[in-house]
Amino acid sequence: MRGFYIGRFQPYHDGHHAMVGRIADEVDELVLGIGSADDSHTTHDPFTAGERIMMITKAVKDFDLTTYVVPLEDINRNAVWxxxxxxxxxxxxxxxxxxxLVVRLFEESGIEVRQSPMFDRDRLEGSEIRERMVADESWRDRVPDPVVxxxxxxxxxxxxxxxxxSDSLERYTAEDEAVDEPAIGDEG
Structure with missing residues (x-):
């Protein structure tokens, strides 16, 4: 049996990881959908789809579970989602x-939906982890090591x-991410 689990995974954290572990006990394969795959470089969605694919692919190696990680762009049309x-x-x-909403949309389409309790939701929430990153507070203990x-x-x-x-949602350029290294020929 193959299951489907969707999230924005901004970032993929220990709560998601616990959920995947629980799903792994019930299915043979898992499709992990990366929602809002077209969004990145914002406070709400800082990581690209490719970066989230890396995080998830490395983290789910912990499980004996064939996993397909699929980026899903937002279409903003719930009736056909x-x-x-x-x-x-x-x-x-x-x-x-x-x-x-996701439960309702799948059920209306005749797809079985399984729900489970959230895992340590106060501590393991993407927005809380992102806020901790911004404030230079501890966050590494809330995500799997491959995500760190x-x-x-x-x-x-x-x-x-x-x-x-930034007050605006201007796109952040790769130049701003460059590691501070001396240019070739710089004496230092």
Missing amino acids: VSHVESMCPDFDVAYSNNP DTIEEINGVKRLQHVSD
Whole structure:
């Protein structure tokens, strides 16, 4: 049996990881949908779809579970959203979600939905983790180690701090992410 689990994963955290572990006990394969895949470089959605794919792919290696990570762009048309998801993903038998709208849309389309309790929701919430990154507070203990590695590799905290300083949602350029290294030929 193949399951489907969607989230923005901004970032993928220990609550998501616990949910995947629970799903792994019930299915043979999992389609992990990255929602809002077209959004990045904002305070709400700092990481690109590709960066989230890296985080998730590395983190789910913990499980003996074939996992397909699929980026899903927002279409802002709820009546056809399930069809959009189905067109972008491998077939699945059951969807996992606690989001009331997502549950309703899948159920209206005749797809079984399973819900489960949230895992340490006060502590393991994407917005809380992003706020901690912006404030230079502890956040690494709330995400799997491969996610920490990915965020550090892409200078994700620096990016998030930069975009949160701006009143506008101007796109952050890759030049702003460059590691401070002397130019070739610089004596230092």
